[in-house]
Amino acid sequence: MTEKNAEKKYIERFKNDYAFRTFFFSAVSLITGAAYAAYNLFLGLAYSSAWNTGIAAYYLSLLCIRFFILSAEIKYVKKGYDEPQKEKARKRLFRIQSALLFATDISLIAPITLMALQKKEVNFSSVHAITIAAYTTYKIIMSAINFSKAKKNGNLSVKMLRNVNLVDALVSVLSLQYTLVMTFGGGIEGDMLFLCAFSSLAVWGFLIILSVVNAVSYTHLRAHETCADLV
Numbered sequence: 566m567t568e569k570n571a572e573k574k575y576i577e578r579f580k581n582d583y584a585f586r587t588f589f590f591s592a593v594s595l596i597t598g599a600a601y602a603a604y605n606l607f608l609g610l611a612y613s614s615a616w617n618t619g620i621a622a623y624y625l626s627l628l629c630i631r632f633f634i635l636s637a638e639i640k641y642v643k644k645g646y647d648e649p650q651k652e653k654a655r656k657r658l659f660r661i662q663s664a665l666l667f668a669t670d671i672s673l674i675a676p677i678t679l680m681a682l683q684k685k686e687v688n689f690s691s692v693h694a695i696t697i698a699a700y701t702t703y704k705i706i707m708s709a710i711n712f713s714k715a716k717k718n719g720n721l722s723v724k725m726l727r728n729v730n731l732v733d734a735l736v737s738v739l740s741l742q743y744t745l746v747m748t749f750g751g752g753i754e755g756d757m758l759f760l761c762a763f764s765s766l767a768v769w770g771f772l773i774i775l776s777v778v779n780a781v782s783y784t785h786l787r788a789h790e791t792c793a794d795l796v
Contacts, residue, residue: 584720587711588638591631591726598628598733605740619676620740626669627733630662634725655721659779662725666732667776670769673736677765694748701734701741708734728779735768 578585602624609618637658641651708730715727742761 583714583718584723587715587720587723587726588635591635591730594730594733595628595631595635598624598631602628615679616676616743619679620736623669623673623676623736624733626665626672627729627736630665630669630729631726633665634658634662634722634729638722652719652721655725659721659725662728663776663779666728666779667773670732670772670776673769673772677739677769691748694744697737697741697744701737704730704734704737728775732772732775735772739765739768 579589602621605617605624606621608614609616609621637654641654646654708727712727712731715724718724742764746761
């Protein structure tokens with residue numbers, strides 16, 4: 566009976582606790598993200614594609630940020646922090662996460678440049694291209710929905726993880742673009758070069774804006790915390 570009650574309690578928490586679901590699926594994302602990064606690394610080595618190798622490194626950096634946030638949450642539980650203590654610690658964590666995301670976005674310049682200058686044609690299979698397209702569509706839809714939900718949640722770690730998921734999904738668009746062009750477009754040249762460069766710059770610009778918004782949000786958090794201390 567005890568095991569059944571514990572299982573029932575776990576299921577109820579999973580259904581009703583949005584923060585708990587976020588932590589659970591983010592832990593799962595560590596595994597799937599690692600597999601996706603490894604897949605891109607394999608493509609990079611197998612086809613001598615600097616783009617895939619660069620994107621693999623980028624995804625690994627996002628994985629490190631996710632791991633950093635989740636490991637911090639585990640530490641809070643082990644130390645027996647109450648919710649106010651957790652939120653205070655999360656504010657410090659938010660500053661670090663914002664800085665890491667911004668640095669990671671800056672590093673994306675390298676794979677974007679490599680994509681624009683790529684001369685070697687890579688013959689990806691149609692199955693691979695369709696798989697990436699389906700995966701990217703799913704990630705964009707889910708990340709957008711959860712990003713919106715996270716705005717209404719008071720847990721800073723949830724917001725941080727949803728920010729990372731949105732960045733992850735947007736970078737997947739770049740990976741999909743490159744894959745489709747190299748598979749069905751015969752390579753990046755002429756008008757296609759301009760289109761890819763423009764769309765990549767647009768996505769990268771949005772990522773930078775998102776990082777800046779995070780930094781501004783942290784400034785507001787600090788200001789609010791200072792006012793609360795004065796009161």
